């Protein structure tokens with residue numbers, strides 16, 4: 320199936336070599352067409368991440384507070400809302416994406432925050448769950464933010480993260496998995512799930528496609544913060 324006109328170029332632009340501020344401006348410009356484009360790409364990460372969190376919270380307590388980091392236009396909130404989550408907060412580095420998220424009326428709070436440049440604008444141990452979906456990748460949210468995600472999660476709370484396994488993201492994925500493992504060995508959290516998914520989304524080029532399938536693969540990770548973390552920094 321041929322991708323609609325312009326999708327390939329818009330995806331290539333945000334995954335291209337530009338610096339973070341320029342990428343966030345590209346997201347501002349993409350915001351209006353983002354949901355239409357990712358639907359054409361059969362992007363399933365928000366659905367898969369919400370399903371993984373539902374595994375941790377079979378029945379979310381009414382007051383469970385969740386932070387959707389790099390929330391984009393709100394696709395993760397839509398999935399979580401349909402699974403009973405009602406207290407959703409979001410942050411993102413793109414004002415244009417945040418404006419779309421605001422229009423969903425699914426978030427009680429939305430804040431602009433550029434991860435890797437500034438801390439999350441929230442107190443420590445505030446959230447029952449934290450998600451980062453579709454944004455842990457080369458040139459986007461750096462691996463170094465993991466301790467910051469842990470800081471804002473309550474002891475015993477859950478962190479649901481995703482990344483992609485396409486060739487241009489493999490180096491990042493290796494770094495991410497090394498840091499996930501290091502924090503587990505430090506006693507900061509423990510892994511509940513690492514689900515490899517083959518048809519994560521459609522590839523936008525032959526080189527990125529897994530063995531000519533036309534799709535790229537990805538991973539959903541689910542971690543639980545340890546009650547008394549031994550280490551959250553460094």
Ligand SMILES: C[S@@+](CC[C@H](N)C(=O)[O-])C[C@H]1O[C@@H](n2cnc3c(N)ncnc32)[C@H](O)[C@@H]1O
Pocket residue numbers: 339343346364365388389390391392393394395410411412413416432433434435451452453454458459460461
């Ligand atoms: C592919 S979209 C994913 C959005 C949403 N989570 C979803 O799954 O539809 C990536 C989002 O990450 C945001 N982003 C990328 N790098 C970021 C950073 N360093 N700090 C904050 N937001 C960032 C972008 O603005 C964009 O909204």
